[in-house]
Amino acid sequence: MKASAQGPTNPSRAALADRERQSYQRFLAAARGYWANDMFAALRRHVAVEVQVNDPAGAGRDEFEAQVKNQPTYQLFAWFERHLQRMRYSGPRGLVAGVEARREHLAAELAQPLPQGLLELDPDMDQPAYYTACDIHQHPGGVGADTLAAYVYRDAVRGGVVGKSTLHERFTKQLTSRCRPSRVLDLGCGFGRSSHAFAAAFPDAFVHGIDLSASCVTVAAHETPEALRPRMRFTQADALASELPANDFDLVTSTMLLHEMPEAAVHMLIAETGRLLVPGGMVAHLDFLPPSDPLLRLVYEGHAERNNEPYLLEHSRIDLASAYKAAGFRSVEIHDFAEDEHARTDPPHSWRLPWKIILAVKEEA
Ligand SMILES: C[S@@+](CC[C@H](N)C(=O)[O-])C[C@H]1O[C@@H](n2cnc3c(N)ncnc32)[C@H](O)[C@@H]1O
Structure with a gap:
């Protein structure tokens, strides 16, 4: 996660940017609700009417999947899932930018003292290759890349x-x-x-x-x-x-x-x-x-x-x-x-x- 060189420089601009980010994220959450409920219900209905394959869980599985993937409703459903998730994390109103804008404040929270023994870090630990191979969940860098990455995951x-x-x-x-x-x-x-x-x-x-x-x-x-x-x-x-x-x-x-x-x-x-x-x-x-x-x-x-x-x-x-x-x-x-x-x-x-x-x-x- 890189610091933005052009982020808001005074408190009122920062507050406005924060409000914009929050309403954008609320819009994405509502769109996600529409995707998971209404769009999924439409997909189920369309598949029941349009896709006629014998034994779709067994011998007819490949044919069933090919026909479903050919349905515009499935393609739209898939597009929504991919891009709503991308929009959630990335871009100027994404979660990574939202945490970046609060970096100073969040870093100060993490600088608070903790009771002895509650936290043990291992800066020399090798991370397995599978863990760093991909931006899991489309979270840029994943939860291991930055000191504040867990806040992105939390949001x-x-x-x-x-x-x-x-x-x-x-x-x-x-x-x-x-x-x-x-x-x-x-x-x-x-x-x-x-x-x-x-x-x-x-x-x-x-x-x-x-x-x-x-x-x-x-x-x-x-x-x-x-x-x-x-x-x-x-x-x-x-x-x-x-x-x-x-x-x-x-x-x-x-x-x-x-x-x-x-x-x-x-x-x-x-x-x-x-x-x-x-x-x-x-x-x-x-x-x-x-x-x-x-x-x-x-x-x-x-x-x-x-x-x-x-x-x-x-x-x-x-x-x-x-x-x-x-x-x-x-x-x-x-x-x-x-x-x-x-x-x-x-x-x-x-x-x-x-x-x-x-x-x-x-x-x-
Ligand atoms: C989807 S999160 C779940 C977090 C938590 N259990 C929860 O319910 O909110 C999966 C977590 O597993 C961690 N993880 C992945 N591979 C791991 C490993 N080999 N050892 C320890 N943690 C690992 C990731 O860093 C991530 O924080």
Whole structure:
């Protein structure tokens, strides 16, 4: 993220630019709502009428997909997804420019002192090649490139489904009846929302969040409410080789991490999770797996390209249940997950990501 040489120079121009940016972002959010609801409903209707293929989920899949891709409604739907996301991040009213305009103020927030041990950075850490290969989500430079990149990510998720606090609360609620961990590790903790939700859901647990991005763990530490600080830690570390002690956690979790990794990395992460968990400890991921409905599957696979999700298709092909069993886990479960109280999974009224909860228990012996 580069500083703008021509940004507003006096406070009133800066305030005006900020208001313009905010209304532009509100417009994009409304357009995104139209895309996910009305446009998706139109796409479903048009496909039902115009596309007639036998066995669209099996032998007729290629023909079905070719016919859907030929529909103007699909092409418009795809164009909206790609370009609304680009407009959100880039350009003079994009989120990157918005954070740049607040650089001084945000940097001052991050300069505030933190309690000893809440944040550990590793400036010498090597980032895996897969992580820097692409501007994931169309976020220029990604969440690891700049000290303030986590604020761009935070602004991006606000207002969307993945930005709702209920997402993480609903996930942790599914786990409170299944386990009572005393030590939780949150892999790929981002700017801390998932880790904070675990600390709130398990009031007796110590929660440790790790992420490759120095910006993410720094913002996560600063955003940690006072009351949670004594039993939280954020560390810049690689979930594939964390260098944390073995057999030290009774719950290892991640939210929206697995689909951002190539297949080989997912297998490394499963092995590392097995090393970190105590025998009988549980792993719980909230992530995406491909839907079986042929139209939803096509839209999901197209989302990989349109949203810059370079490993989503690879991730879709991994047999996670077998991978966990082969790595010494038992009781593997994969469930649908409704991200909010209105989410309908079958059939959906609007376009939604195919959320899944993936659970497994490390063998005792
Ligand atoms: C989509 S974000 C999810 C953040 C957070 N869990 C949440 O729910 O808001 C994925 C995060 O995984 C991190 N990540 C990707 N690969 C990683 C790895 N090998 N080790 C640690 N973190 C990783 C990214 O930096 C990013 O912050």
